Amino acid sequence: MEAQKSLKVECLTEDEAINLFKKKVGETTLNSHSDIPQLAEIAAKECQGLPLAIVTIGRAMADKKTPQEWERAIQMLRTYPSKFSGMGDHVFPVLKFSYDNLTNDTIKTCFLHLAIFPEDHQILNQDLIFLWIGEGFLDGFASIDEAFNQGHHIIEHLKTVCLFENDGFDRVKMHDVIRDMALWLASEYRGNKNIILVEEVDTLEVYQVSKWKEAHRLYLSTSLEELTIPLSFPNLLTLIVGNEDLETFPSGFFHFMPVIKVLDLSNTGITKLPAGIGKLVTLQYLNFSNTDLRELSVELATLKRLRYLILDGSLEIISKEVISHLSMLRVFSTIFKYLLSKRNYISSSTEEEKEEANYSRKDDKAIYLHEDNKALLEELEGLEHINWVSLPIIGALSFQKLLNSQKLLNAMRDLELWNLEGMSILQLPRIKHLRSLTVYRCGELQDIKVNLENERGRRGFVANSMPNSIFYNLHGVHVNQLPKLLDLTWLIYIPSLERLIVHGCESMEEVIGDASGVPENLGIFSRLEDLRLYLLPNLRSISRQALPFPSLKTLCVMECPNLRKLPLDSNSARNSLKTIEGTPEWWQGLRWEDETIELTFTPYNK
Known part of the structure; x- marks a missing residue:
């Protein structure tokens, strides 16, 4: 329309939403029982400020005159929103217009994928793009950098058309009603009811576990400790576990996942590799970031198809030749968790450092990441397909190994330089794709140069390519x-x-x-x-x-x-x-x- 200025119409504030909702419900219904005004406020909040949902649901509640009817309706709105009167035949079809006008199937698939996470879940842009790459949504690009750039483009486009929301520094989330619409599109609208399943209940029933057999993508934040039902995941492509208290999995949990490609155990409480994970021979994407996993044992070497391995967290030990056996590996990331923690910006001593100083176990068949890790660099350098590396470089010898490897310099994306003993001047080499640089605990370092x-002779970067x-x-x-x-x-x-x-x-x-x-x-x-x-x-x-x-x-x-x-x-x-x-x-x-x-x-x- 060649408008001179575009203005984003924001969702209503909580008070505005409640007032509009009550207006659509009507005074007669609101006055029919003393509990209903408070229940109306609860129902209005479920709409998350979206005017279309507020009007539709408010009108649908106008003839409900008892608290029991309101409570049942609110429960349905939370559990099965597409079944609520007016949502599946009015609200979702209207919202679907934005989805239908997305420019291609890749963007549509990426949009629907975010619905696997629960309501109000926020995710870092980078983590979401890595998931899309791991799922194979962005396979049509010659390099991972091009795929990553396309991922950023998709996120920005989905924010522009209001299907994604910006949620802090480099994070996105999905409005609750938009997410309900995405789940409706991904499953019921297409007649595949359980393609995406999100399980957040405290206690799993037999009928819920039976649905897992149909699921293609499953998000679990429930407890699995008391699960005794035989498990089978014949169609499962993606499993994301979102329970930060979960430390172990039931026996045999990973034994029958014959086609799984993506396993995300980030932000869980695991401290060691889950038993049976080596049986997931079809796995291409594995994420252990932000866990207390300390050691990567030899069992992982059986995952010959693994392309993306993300270990950002507390990892200290990698068994030798594990990485070299992952011949298809393209992405390897193991940034230390506690450097990312805000508490380390205001304290010069951390519990992790004390643990590191006291760590005494030694094994000549292992690589210790807190020490000179030249052996890890050598294993990575030997991988034919590696083109994205994020890791700490410990000590001057490891740094020199990096400087001598053009392959690793070309692959480096996030670099941490630790304990460069005896070095007063750090001369940074050309690292074309480097995205982040950390220099940590180098006691003699006085100057950094590029x-x-x-x-x-250039007049300035902005003016000259x-x-x-x-x-x-x-x-x-x-x-x-x-x-x-x-x-x-x-x-x-x-x-x-x-x-x-x-x-x-x-x-x-x-x-x-x-x-x-x-x-x-x-x-x-x-x-x-x-x-x-x-x-x-x-x-x-x-x-x-x-x-x-x-x-x-x-x-x-x-x-x-x-x-x-x-x-x-x-x-x-x-x-x-x-x-x-x-x-x-x-x-x-x-x-x-x-x-x-x-x-x-x-x-x-x-």
Whole structure:
């Protein structure tokens, strides 16, 4: 329609939704029993602010005059929404218009897939895209990078047409009513009732377990401890377990899954490989991230078709030659969990570090990830199809092994550098696909440099084909416990940096030092959204000059007592800033160029 401006029509607030719902129910019904007004509020909340659902359900409840009728209706709305009057023949068909107008079957399949998760479930964009890749939805691309980019494109498109919702930093979820519609589309509308099953009940009945035989995709968050029924999953392609308290599986649980491709046990309480997992010979995607799994035993070596192995968490030991036997492996990720934990930004000592120091078991048939892990790099280098690696590099010898392998450098996506003993200057090599970099506990490190040999003479990344820069894909940098590091001036050459965390660098006085020799149009921190500074006792400056920060959303400063001035002016972070976090004492001690700038940013202080 060539409109000059598009406005997103948000869902109603809770009060607005309740008022509209009660209006459609009518005063006669609301006054027919003293319990009904409260039940009406409960029913209205089930609509999650969606006007179409509020109007439809409100009208359907207008002739229900007893609390029992209302309670039964609310239960049906929660359990079988498609059976509720007006939903399957009015609400869902209207919402289906957005689905029908999606441009291709791949986007439609990716949309329906998110419905496997329970109501209000939020998921990281990266985790969702990896699941789509593991499912084979994005197989039509020449490289995993192209598939990953397409995954991001699909997420953005589904948010644009309001089928997905943005839910925090790099997370999405599905509106409850949209999810109900997706389940209706995936199962009942197509006549395949149990293709997607979501089991969240406390106690499983025999009839529920019998449905698992028909399921293609199953999400389980229920307890399995008392399950004694013989299990069979002849059609199961995907199993996602969402019970964080689940530590073990019933005997034989994995014995009959003849066609399973995707197994996601992330965020569960498991501490060792489940018995029988080696029988899943058709498995292509396996996720143990954010668990307490400590050891990867030889049983995993039987999974010859495995392509995607995600182990981000507490893994410490991998039996030798397990990885080398996974000949089809394309993606290997084992980022340490506790570096991702917020509590490590405000503490210099962690329980995990103490556990690491006390860990005494040794086995010459195992690789210890907290030590020199050159052997793991050698096994990964020998895999023909590997093209995505995320892992910690421990020690100078392992780092040198990485530098000597162009194959591993090309595959590296998330890199953690630990304990680079004896190294005062870190010269970063060209790592074309690197997305995140962590440098941790390098006691002698004073400076970090990048190789600008191919960048000389350029007028600025933005103006001159930024994708060709040496770190174009680098979005996140985290430096932690580097007591002698002086600054991070090298970051001015990172054009796509979105998140920066600096923690425990006692010698640092400036984040960005002397940048007088760089081009004016370099766009320093032009895409930075999240800047967090912790435990920097001598920090006095983030930048010597005010920066526009056109994308900055969050600035967090904790225990930086000498940082008295922020690199902000009246034009900084316009239309982007959400919050500035810091103690009241720190905020009150800040110095500003003028009162207008202080008044501009005071509302953002939290």
